[in-house]
Amino acid sequence: MIAGRPPRSPVARARSPPDRSSLRACRRVRLSVLHTPSVMDRLIFCCPRRVAGFCVDYRKLRILNDFNSSVIAEFRANQGRVGGMFEGGRLLLLTTTGARSGRPHTVPLGYLPDQDRVLVIGSNGGAPRRPAWFHNLLAHPFAEVEDGPFVYEAAATVLSGKERDDAFGRAVEQDPGWADYERRSGRVLPVVALQAVPEAGPPRSGPGGPSSPAAVLRLVHGAFRRELELIRAEVVASGAVLGAQLRVNCLTLCANLHGHHVKEDQGLFPMLEYAHPELAPAVAVLRAEHGTVAALLGRLRSVLGDPGLSRVDLLAAVDELTGELIAHLDHEEAVVDGIL
Numbered sequence: 001m002i003a004g005r006p007p008r009s010p011v012a013r014a015r016s017p018p019d020r021s022s023l024r025a026c027r028r029v030r031l032s033v034l035h036t037p038s039v040m041d042r043l044i045f046c047c048p049r050r051v052a053g054f055c056v057d058y059r060k061l062r063i064l065n066d067f068n069s070s071v072i073a074e075f076r077a078n079q080g081r082v083g084g085m086f087e088g089g090r091l092l093l094l095t096t097t098g099a100r101s102g103r104p105h106t107v108p109l110g111y112l113p114d115q116d117r118v119l120v121i122g123s124n125g126g127a128p129r130r131p132a133w134f135h136n137l138l139a140h141p142f143a144e145v146e147d148g149p150f151v152y153e154a155a156a157t158v159l160s161g162k163e164r165d166d167a168f169g170r171a172v173e174q175d176p177g178w179a180d181y182e183r184r185s186g187r188v189l190p191v192v193a194l195q196a197v198p199e200a201g202p203p204r205s206g207p208g209g210p211s212s213p214a215a216v217l218r219l220v221h222g223a224f225r226r227e228l229e230l231i232r233a234e235v236v237a238s239g240a241v242l243g244a245q246l247r248v249n250c251l252t253l254c255a256n257l258h259g260h261h262v263k264e265d266q267g268l269f270p271m272l273e274y275a276h277p278e279l280a281p282a283v284a285v286l287r288a289e290h291g292t293v294a295a296l297l298g299r300l301r302s303v304l305g306d307p308g309l310s311r312v313d314l315l316a317a318v319d320e321l322t323g324e325l326i327a328h329l330d331h332e333e334a335v336v337d338g339i340l
Helices: 010-015 020-034 037-042 058-077 132-139 161-174 177-185 213-237 244-275 277-304 311-336
Strands: 091-097 104-110 112-114 117-121 142-146 150-158 191-196
Touching (some): 058 091, 058 104, 091 117, 104 117, 112 244, 117 161, 132 150, 161 191, 213 311, 244 277, 277 311
Antiparallel strands (some): 091 104, 091 142, 112 117, 142 150
């Protein structure tokens, strides 16, 4: 007892603030209760520990998880096509390994084509914290990517310096919303390149994928048709000056088409001629169509090399390629239908 101070009454002693250890104990109990789903459904709780200085809003977190789950389900059910706000956009599913838990975590992300890889940006919707998938990739730099028709393992590389700035600049040029995200976040948004790891055998398909080589071929063709649709829409929506990312999108399509046709020329067509000699004339026509498409791809590349390229000229080149390519894809599917 302090000299000169009367002793506290039992009531006053009961109302006095608890010591720090008692506060910590109460806090632990409160956290354990509020982590149960039933309470999270009813409350918006501000975590006392505060992660990086920001409160955890569990109701919003649950809503976000439910939204992501619905997008993932729609993506897988429709081979990568999702409606609503994602209609007409490029979307992939990225499955990372939890940095602490070691469990798989899947999120839908927008991406940018970049020749033989794709780029994703850690915007986290403009939040100050980097997204969880980015931290997972730092700990485990390999992930599974679902691009709609197919699934592949990818090696993740965080871009830096001029390479990162150029890539982010292209993204902002195509969609200024990326710059708004970076401004709101108060941080430099990371750009991550996802490069497919070479795998032996045919490409892996997603859940409920094709069961025959012919179905796989139609799935590949569907991906090219889809990309042509997206590029044409981007050209139509572009301004008088064509952006750098749109040019990269077109060049990526050219490279992928060329690679696909080389594989067919060296693998599929010889196999068809060997197993079905009666198809030799039809395969010869398909080879000739490959030559026509290759010439159009060369023309598109040449057009893209013009710094003063106009939207009208690019649209004409894309439409010419689209007409020839769609006719070729339809013809090829008719030839292999019932054979593969």
